Amino acid sequence: MPGFRNLSISERRKIVVETAGIDVAELAAFDADGFDAEAASHLSENVLGTFALPIGVATNFTVNGEDVLVPMVTEEASVIAAASNGARLARALGGFHTSSTSSIMQAQIQLVDLVDPHAARLRLLEARTELMKLAAAQDPKLAEVGGGVRDLVVRTVNFEDETYVVAHLVVDVRDAMGANAVNTMAEAVADRVAEVAGGRVVLRILTNKADMRLARARAVLDAEALGGPLVVDDMVHAYKLAAGDPYRAATHNKGIMNGISAVVLATGNDTRAVEAGAHSHAVGAENHYTSLSTFEKDADGNLAATLELPMPVGLVGGATKTHPGARAAVALTGVSSAAELAELITAVGLAQNIAALRVLASEGVQRGHMSLHAKNIAIAAGAGPDEIAPVAAQLIAKKSFGHDHAEVVLSELRSGR
Numbered sequence: 001m002p003g004f005r006n007l008s009i010s011e012r013r014k015i016v017v018e019t020a021g022i023d024v025a026e027l028a029a030f031d032a033d034g035f036d037a038e039a040a041s042h043l044s045e046n047v048l049g050t051f052a053l054p055i056g057v058a059t060n061f062t063v064n065g066e067d068v069l070v071p072m073v074t075e076e077a078s079v080i081a082a083a084s085n086g087a088r089l090a091r092a093l094g095g096f097h098t099s100s101t102s103s104i105m106q107a108q109i110q111l112v113d114l115v116d117p118h119a120a121r122l123r124l125l126e127a128r129t130e131l132m133k134l135a136a137a138q139d140p141k142l143a144e145v146g147g148g149v150r151d152l153v154v155r156t157v158n159f160e161d162e163t164y165v166v167a168h169l170v171v172d173v174r175d176a177m178g179a180n181a182v183n184t185m186a187e188a189v190a191d192r193v194a195e196v197a198g199g200r201v202v203l204r205i206l207t208n209k210a211d212m213r214l215a216r217a218r219a220v221l222d223a224e225a226l227g228g229p230l231v232v233d234d235m236v237h238a239y240k241l242a243a244g245d246p247y248r249a250a251t252h253n254k255g256i257m258n259g260i261s262a263v264v265l266a267t268g269n270d271t272r273a274v275e276a277g278a279h280s281h282a283v284g285a286e287n288h289y290t291s292l293s294t295f296e297k298d299a300d301g302n303l304a305a306t307l308e309l310p311m312p313v314g315l316v317g318g319a320t321k322t323h324p325g326a327r328a329a330v331a332l333t334g335v336s337s338a339a340e341l342a343e344l345i346t347a348v349g350l351a352q353n354i355a356a357l358r359v360l361a362s363e364g365v366q367r368g369h370m371s372l373h374a375k376n377i378a379i380a381a382g383a384g385p386d387e388i389a390p391v392a393a394q395l396i397a398k399k400s401f402g403h404d405h406a407e408v409v410l411s412e413l414r415s416g417r
């Protein structure tokens with residue numbers, strides 16, 4: 001959607017409504033009074049009001065052959081521009097291809113004070129059918145929509161002089177994020193689990209290491225569009241440093257989460273749950289913190305990029321149906337299942353990562369990022385509504401983004417110099 005960025009907000013809204021095929025009234029949720037203090041007071045505690053952040057759309061996304069607009073809520077300049085840019089680069093060779101596992105979440109039930117932990121583990125596995133049935137009885141609605149308890153897995157965990165037995169309820173939560181659903185089940189079976197194992201239950205809570213709920217995205221990027229073979233090679237070098245060095249991996253993955261957290265937040269999902277899952281997944285099989293994505297040169301000299309990570313997001317439950325902005329954001333994407341949303345979010349994470357690595361492997365991040373952040377610096381220096389654009393333009397022209405420089409530019413503007 002070239003030129004979209006130059007339109008006014010109302011022109012952008014018109015195009016979004018036409019493209020997404022939604023009712024214009026839905027976008028009223030993004031107005032200042034779209035989510036008032038009264039409505040907000042039902043979502044959280046000790047509420048004083050609401051706290052607004054920008055919601056924008058990333059453009060240019062093709063996912064599994066379909067064009068899609070992506071709502072993103074973020075306070076950081078250049079994130080939405082970069083996602084749109086990454087999607088534009090991927091689009092030339094077919095966009096993003098995605099897949100995912102079933103929506104499987106797990107709850108952990110921790111047993112302590114066991115005299116025979118290894119035998120207790122087997123006693124629990126012998127009672128597997130009974131315990132699964134007891135858990136399933138807590139959520140008939142989930143069974144109605146095709147979900148439910150799929151397994152009971154029992155592990156032992158050793159720490160210091162303790163051997164804990166930990167039972168995992170493995171549950172298909174379908175279109176829910178599923179934390180409340182599996183926590184309810186874990187608490188309901190805890191007494192019987194303690195009885196069968198012959199110990200005492202302490203924790204009964206989901207794990208955010210949602211490694212049975214993975215979403216995947218991949219794209220091929222045209223070498224010439226990236227800037228040539230050297231940029232491809234250097235993007236692979238950038239990836240390899242992240243793969244081998246936790247100091248770089250943390251920043252590399254932060255770039256991925258720039259896109260992911262923004263869509264998770266826009267759709268009313270739990271950013272902390274997704275972030276905890278992502279970073280736990282980034283501790284790979286070799287037990288060191290590494291890159292969530294991969295980049296490799298393919299047989300044609302183009303760049304093949306992939307991303308796979310846990311993506312526990314829902315379309316029902318939590319705040320997804322109760323926050324009007326979240327409802328509008330989901331409507332805008334057109335997704336109809338939690339799995340589809342999870343895959344879209346993963347494609348956005350990959351687009352974000354592609355855009356960041358491309359600038360890092362070529363001109364560096366500061367020109368693009370700071371040009372878009374310049375208005376923010378102007379505001380922080382005290383610029384009023386009419387002064388923001390001219391101060392930002394001066395900072396960009398001089399390629400000098402320091403706050404002291406912004407103050408000088410502002411005072412020169414005010415004194416007519």
Ligand SMILES: CC(C)(COP(=O)([O-])OP(=O)([O-])OC[C@H]1O[C@@H](n2cnc3c(N)ncnc32)[C@H](O)[C@@H]1OP(=O)([O-])[O-])[C@@H](O)C(=O)NCCC(=O)NCCSC(=O)C[C@@](C)(O)CC(=O)[O-]
Nearest residue numbers: 002003005078079081082084085251252255355356359368
């Ligand atoms: C910023 C760009 C996109 C400029 O990129 P550019 O090449 O100067 O811009 P362009 O004018 O050629 O535009 C290319 C496309 O980018 C999009 N675009 C471009 N500008 C806008 C805008 N104002 N509003 C909306 N969309 C914009 C838009 O889709 C546009 O296509 P067109 O509309 O022309 O067909 C590029 O430099 C970029 O991708 N930079 C990466 C920035 C980034 O990653 N920001 C996140 C913050 S930094 C960070 O937190 C993470 C990091 C970097 O540390 C992660 C890591 O280390 O791995």
Ligand SMILES: NC(=O)C1=CN([C@@H]2O[C@H](COP(=O)(O)OP(=O)(O)OC[C@H]3O[C@@H](n4cnc5c(N)ncnc54)[C@H](O)[C@@H]3O)[C@@H](O)[C@H]2O)C=CC1
Nearest residue numbers: 141142145173174175176177178179180181270273317318
């Ligand atoms: N560690 C963590 O991540 C924790 C997260 N949470 C919070 O839990 C909330 C999410 O929990 P949920 O169980 O998703 O919420 P929920 O309990 O509000 O909704 C899930 C329920 O919706 C019903 N349902 C109706 N239609 C369904 C469908 N098509 N697919 C699946 N279920 C359907 C089912 O009965 C299901 O149990 C989020 O707000 C999250 O922040 C809560 C505790 C801990």
